Amino acid sequence: MRTFELKKLQYLLIAAFAFFLLESCKSKGTQSAASGDASKAYVAPGKYDEFYNFVSGGFSGQMSVYGLPSGRLLRVIPVFSTDPEKGWGFSEETKPMLNTSHGFVPWDDAHHPELSQTNGEVDGRWVFINGNNTPRIARIDLKTFRTAEIIEIPNSAGNHSSAFVTENTEYVVAGTRFSIPPDDANGDVPIDSYKQNFKGNVSFLSVDPKEGNMKIAFQIRTPGVNFDLSHAGKGPSHGWFFFSCYNSEQANTLLEVNASQRDKDFIMAVNWKKAEEYVKQGKGRKQAVRYAHNTYSDKTHSATSTIETEITVLDSKELADLVYLIPCPKSPHGCDVDPTGEYIVGSGKLAALMPVYSFTKLQKAIADKAFDGDYEGIPVIKYEAALHGEVQKPGLGPLHTEFDNNGNAYTSMFVSSEVVKWNVKSLQVLDRVPTYYSIGHLMVPGGDSRKPFGKYLVAYNKITKDRYLPTGPELTQSAQLYDISGDKMKLILDFPTIGEPHYAQAAPAALINKNSVKFFKIEENEHPYVTKGEGQAKVVRDGKKVHVYITSIRSHFNPDNIEGVKVGDEVYFHLTNLEQDWDVPHGFAIKGANNAELLIMPGETQTLKWIPEKVGMFPMYCTDFCSALHQEMQGYIRVSPAGSNVPISFSMGKTPAPSAAK
Amino acid sequence: MKPLKLLAFFTLIFLFFLISCKEGVKNDTKPIDVQELTKDQPETHGTELKEGDIALSNPLDQTMVSTGKAAYELKCQSCHRLTEEKLVGPGWKNVTKTRQPLWIMNMITNVDMMLETDPEAQKLLEQCLVRMPNQNITKDDARSLIEFMRSNDGEK
Numbered sequence: 005m006r007t008f009e010l011k012k013l014q015y016l017l018i019a020a021f022a023f024f025l026l027e028s029c030k031s032k033g034t035q036s037a038a039s040g041d042a043s044k045a046y047v048a049p050g051k052y053d054e055f056y057n058f059v060s061g062g063f064s065g066q067m068s069v070y071g072l073p074s075g076r077l078l079r080v081i082p083v084f085s086t087d088p089e090k091g092w093g094f095s096e097e098t099k100p101m102l103n104t105s106h107g108f109v110p111w112d113d114a115h116h117p118e119l120s121q122t123n124g125e126v127d128g129r130w131v132f133i134n135g136n137n138t139p140r141i142a143r144i145d146l147k148t149f150r151t152a153e154i155i156e157i158p159n160s161a162g163n164h165s166s167a168f169v170t171e172n173t174e175y176v177v178a179g180t181r182f183s184i185p186p187d188d189a190n191g192d193v194p195i196d197s198y199k200q201n202f203k204g205n206v207s208f209l210s211v212d213p214k215e216g217n218m219k220i221a222f223q224i225r226t227p228g229v230n231f232d233l234s235h236a237g238k239g240p241s242h243g244w245f246f247f248s249c250y251n252s253e254q255a256n257t258l259l260e261v262n263a264s265q266r267d268k269d270f271i272m273a274v275n276w277k278k279a280e281e282y283v284k285q286g287k288g289r290k291q292a293v294r295y296a297h298n299t300y301s302d303k304t305h306s307a308t309s310t311i312e313t314e315i316t317v318l319d320s321k322e323l324a325d326l327v328y329l330i331p332c333p334k335s336p337h338g339c340d341v342d343p344t345g346e347y348i349v350g351s352g353k354l355a356a357l358m359p360v361y362s363f364t365k366l367q368k369a370i371a372d373k374a375f376d377g378d379y380e381g382i383p384v385i386k387y388e389a390a391l392h393g394e395v396q397k398p399g400l401g402p403l404h405t406e407f408d409n410n411g412n413a414y415t416s417m418f419v420s421s422e423v424v425k426w427n428v429k430s431l432q433v434l435d436r437v438p439t440y441y442s443i444g445h446l447m448v449p450g451g452d453s454r455k456p457f458g459k460y461l462v463a464y465n466k467i468t469k470d471r472y473l474p475t476g477p478e479l480t481q482s483a484q485l486y487d488i489s490g491d492k493m494k495l496i497l498d499f500p501t502i503g504e505p506h507y508a509q510a511a512p513a514a515l516i517n518k519n520s521v522k523f524f525k526i527e528e529n530e531h532p533y534v535t536k537g538e539g540q541a542k543v544v545r546d547g548k549k550v551h552v553y554i555t556s557i558r559s560h561f562n563p564d565n566i567e568g569v570k571v572g573d574e575v576y577f578h579l580t581n582l583e584q585d586w587d588v589p590h591g592f593a594i595k596g597a598n599n600a601e602l603l604i605m606p607g608e609t610q611t612l613k614w615i616p617e618k619v620g621m622f623p624m625y626c627t628d629f630c631s632a633l634h635q636e637m638q639g640y641i642r643v644s645p646a647g648s649n650v651p652i653s654f655s656m657g658k659t660p661a662p663s664a665a666k
Numbered sequence: 667m668k669p670l671k672l673l674a675f676f677t678l679i680f681l682f683f684l685i686s687c688k689e690g691v692k693n694d695t696k697p698i699d700v701q702e703l704t705k706d707q708p709e710t711h712g713t714e715l716k717e718g719d720i721a722l723s724n725p726l727d728q729t730m731v732s733t734g735k736a737a738y739e740l741k742c743q744s745c746h747r748l749t750e751e752k753l754v755g756p757g758w759k760n761v762t763k764t765r766q767p768l769w770i771m772n773m774i775t776n777v778d779m780m781l782e783t784d785p786e787a788q789k790l791l792e793q794c795l796v797r798m799p800n801q802n803i804t805k806d807d808a809r810s811l812i813e814f815m816r817s818n819d820g821e822k
Contacts, residue, residue: 525802526740537739557744558796560754582744584802632795657753 044487045497047074052517055449055510057462058117058131059483061085062504065112067133067144072449072460072510073485075499083142083151084112084135088600092151095602096576096611097531098300100309104138104156105294113137116167116233116507120211124171124238124345124454128515130216132167132176139163141178141209143216145302147521152300155218158293158315159186159205165231165247165339169211171238171454175276176218178207179231179247183254186225187293198256202228206247208276217299222283222316223291224274224327227380228254230263231272232337233404238454239345241363243277246348248332248339252379264354268331268387270379271339271350273366278325279318287323288316302521303530305608321381328370329379331387332359338404342413342428343454347392349428351402351415358402358415360431362392393431399424403444404507406451408458408488414451416443416463423463423486425493437493439484442466448488449510457512461486461493464505471498481505522586524607531609533578538562543654550575550652556590556604557582558631560656561624564639568652571616571645577602577624580609591627594641601627616643714776715805720767725822726813733807734814741801742811748818754796762819767812773798774808 047053053071056078061068065085069078086093086102093102093110102108112135120130130152131144139157144150157163162181169176183202185191193201204226209218229249237244252269255262282288293315300307320327330350338351348361368374369389376384401419408414412434415424421442425435445464449457463484472480480500487494526536535541535553541562544551550573555562561579569575581590583606592602594614602610616622626637644650738746745754761770765786773780773787777798780787791797803811 523802537741538744539739555744558754558799560744562744582741583799584741585800588799631797 041487041494041496044494045073045075045485047071047076052513054513055457055460056513056516057447057449057508057510058119059464059501059508060114060117060133060504060506061502062115062481062506063113064503065114065135066503067114067117067131068502068505069149070483070499070501071513072462073497075483075485075497077502079149080502081144081149081151083133083144084109084114084140084154086110086600089603091600091602091610091612094600094612096613097306097609100307101151101154101298101300103298103309104140104296105158105311106138109138111137112140114142114503114506115164117509118168118176118452118507119509119511120173120216121169121171121453122173124242126450126453126455126509126511126515127173128511128519130173131509132169134163134166134178136162136164136181139178139180141167141176141218143176143211143218145216146516147519148302149520150300152216153218154296154298155209155220156295156297157207157220158295159184159203159223159225159291159317160207165206165234168234168236168245168452170236170245170276171242173211173213175208175221175236175245176211177234177236177245177247178209179234180205181230181232183228183230186291188291195256198228199254202254202256204229204231204249206231206234206245206272206274208245208279218297220295220312220315222279222288222318224279224318224320226272226320226327227382229270230259232335233339235339235341235348235452237341237345237348237363238343241341241345241348243275244363245274245276246339246341247272247274248336248350249329250335250337264335268333269335269352270329270384271332271336271348271361272382273328273330275326275328278323282318282323282326283316288318291315291317302524303528305524305529305531305610325370327382328366329382329384330361330366330390331376331384333357338402338415340405340407340413340452342407343409343456345454347428349405349413349415351404353401353403353418355402356397356400358395358398358405359387360392360395360428361390365392366390395426395431395433398426398433399436404446406446406448406461407456408448408451409456410458414446414448414461414488414493416446418442418444418466423461423493425488435492437486437495439463439465440471440482440498441469444505445507447508447510449512452509457510459487459489460510461488462508462510464501464508466504468500472500483508522606523584523588524605526580526582526584526607529580529607529609531578531580533576533611534609535578535580537582538656541654541656543568543652545652548573552577552654554579555582556580556592556626556637558588559626559633559637561592561626561637561639562656563654564624565655565658566640567642567644567654568650569616569641569643570648570650571619571643573616575614575616575641577612577614578609579604579612581606583607588630589628590630590637592624593627594624595622603628616641619643619645714779715768715771717768720771720809720812722767722812722816726817730810730813731817732814734810734812734817737803737807737811738814741803745796745798752794755794755798756790758815758818760819762812762815762821770812770815771805771808774801774803774811775805 055072057070082092139160143153145152160180164181165179210221230251234247251263298309332350333355334352374389399417485497581604747757750757750759
């Protein structure tokens with residue numbers, strides 16, 4: 005009897021247990037949607053994210069800003085590509101930002117953002133990013149989240165190993181992916197004269213510590229290899245910069261095969277402190293070149309583009325102690341320095357192991373002259389002499405490594421689609437998680453600085469295939485957020501990205517959001533065509549040019565009736581937004597304008613150029629919903645024939661006499 | 667004896683799952699109050715002015731009248747005429763005769779507070795339907811505007 009009852013109890017328990025198993029991990033509607041791992045990426049409505057994540061837009065040419073851990077898109081900052089939504093590259097003020105020695109270039113391929121650093125720590129002042137195609141570096145001001153400066157890099161093609169900084173942002177670097185004949189040499193040579201005529205280059209751009217302005221301090225001329233990625237030394241290795249190179253075969257065709265012949269390519273170690281000495285001693289050669297340097301002013305609300313004509317070149321062949329080559333297996337991509345500054349990780353994307361070099365050993369090898377001959381005059385260090393050790397069988401296709409604050413490294417494996425966690429000192433693999441799919445770069449907040457913040461890791465994937473609702477042949481690219489606070493990495497969120505995400509950076513929100521500009525003070529507006537108050541609104545004809553000094557405030561333009569404009573005139577609408585409150589931009593659009601809209605921030609002046617080609621009535625209106633009477637924020641421009649004698653007139657709020665007809 | 671063992675076993679497993687699922691919900695992030703940080707901004711939001719904060723003097727202070735006029739032209743003229751005509755907001759003619767200086771200054775420097783709490787300000791919003799914007803006018807400039815308004819209303 006007793007046994008029977010116990011047996012019954014037993015069955016009951018089994019049933020209850022099974023039920024519990026089924027129920028316990030099931031989603032329970034929206035209330036508990038954000039439980040378990042998902043709660044780690046959940047940021048409640050109205051709450052802020054913990055980190056800003058600056059993600060390269062790849063072939064979109066822009067930079068996107070996401071919040072972490074939510075993955076919410078906060079802003080797309082136009083950098084190298086025009087953006088009609090914001091008038092970037094369309095307004096008269098922003099056009100000079102996209103000027104180059106090749107003229108106005110409306111697009112680029114943006115790969116590697118890098119936050120400015122002080123003492124090797126992310127300082128939240130600026131973020132740099134490279135333009136890969138027409139070689140450039142841009143600096144974005146994190147007070148305004150706008151591109152403040154773009155500088156072109158001469159003697160280069162494919163500025164890929166960029167835009168990484170030294171530990172006090174003394175320099176931001178560029179490196180040419182394609183070796184090419186230098187800009188002042190004759191480029192009209194047979195392509196198969198590569199080995200004779202093609203040269204490599206890495207550039208060091210100094211950064212003004214206060215204002216951030218960049219200047220090409222010097223370039224180092226190198227053999228004709230291809231530079232891929234780079235990272236600055238830090239702490240003990242401060243003063244050195246490391247660049248990965250491939251195509252040490254110097255192939256000029258079918259690189260897929262011909263640049264993968266040698267067992268080892270190189271990591272190039274540059275002693276930039278030595279370079280500074282050589283420049284000071286006048287050992288650099290002045291080279292005549294042409295490159296554009298564009299800056300944007302928040303006082304005049306305008307950009308200026310200057311063509312610079314000279315740089316200083318240091319020759320790696322002639323100057324001793326400037327450059328050394330460290331053998332690195334099979335076409336290295338990532339070239340990453342750990343937070344202590346002692347270890348340098350090379351990621352040969354075709355290799356089955358990853359070498360980790362020791363800076364101390366490297367210094368000793370240089371002192372002992374532990375060389376394995378030279379490569380076009382540059383000493384090649386004995387592989388073993390600089391080696392700390394190898395990570396054996398980490399995965400397939402190691403690309404890029406970042407670090408946490410506990411001595412661990414995280415490497416992306418493109419071919420085997422995974423992130424591998426390993427210990428920098430012991431070189432033991434600790435954990436691996438799959439990515440979906442084909443991860444390129446990865447990022448830990450502060451993960452390439454002396455002080456990583458750890459906590460999260462984001463994988464930036466090249467392929468998404470079945471991860472999202474399909475959208476025709478072209479699918480979104482994506483990021484995946486992992487919690488790395490424990491021993492095991494845990495996938496907690498997928499989110500789509502704009503363009504193609506390459507590298508990214510992240511910084512704690514508190515480092516940046518307290519400096520965010522809310523509006524521009526109208527009193528400090530120094531734009532040459534500013535209208536400081538409606539009393540100064542006017543329309544002025546100057547030959548074929550018509551300058552319209554127009555203002556906006558909730559919710560009207562002044563003037564909003566304009567006559568006397570003729571076909572073929574060049575009309576410049578200089579719109580000053582008189583608002584002095586946060587989050588009240590006004591927009592400005594004209595029917596048939598062959599460019600874009602303007603989006604004018606409070607206190608700012610922006611100019612839209614319009615060449616009317618037809619006689620008629622052209623409405624204009626505000627595009628950015630500004631108040632309950634936004635729909636009323638509109639006006640007319642009357643366009644008369646070329647020879648017409650309709651005089652310039654303008655008004656706002658004037659009601660016509662009842663019988664007015666003409 | 668045996669069933670009891672089984673009971674204990676299931677209880678243990680049950681407890682284990684209970685704990686492990688709990689752990690999933692646990693959030694070890696200590697959120698920083700970033701909302702608080704944004705308040706430290708160089709934006710002028712006045713603190714509420716009280717009776718006694720403003721002193722009017724006669725005759726008018728002419729320096730303040732001209733400072734006030736400049737502020738008007740830069741930041742107020744878009745919406746306020748100097749006549750009785752309503753544009754976006756009411757015309758300023760006689761405003762100093764119908765409103766207390768304290769009310770006007772709070773309207774200029776603390777418009778959000780006024781629209782939340784002051785019935786007269788709310789009435790005006792219903793008439794005009796455009797929230798008066800915060801134009802970042804300092805207390806001193808607002809005081810100068812009062813002087814300019816008084817001058818506009820014929821005071822000497």
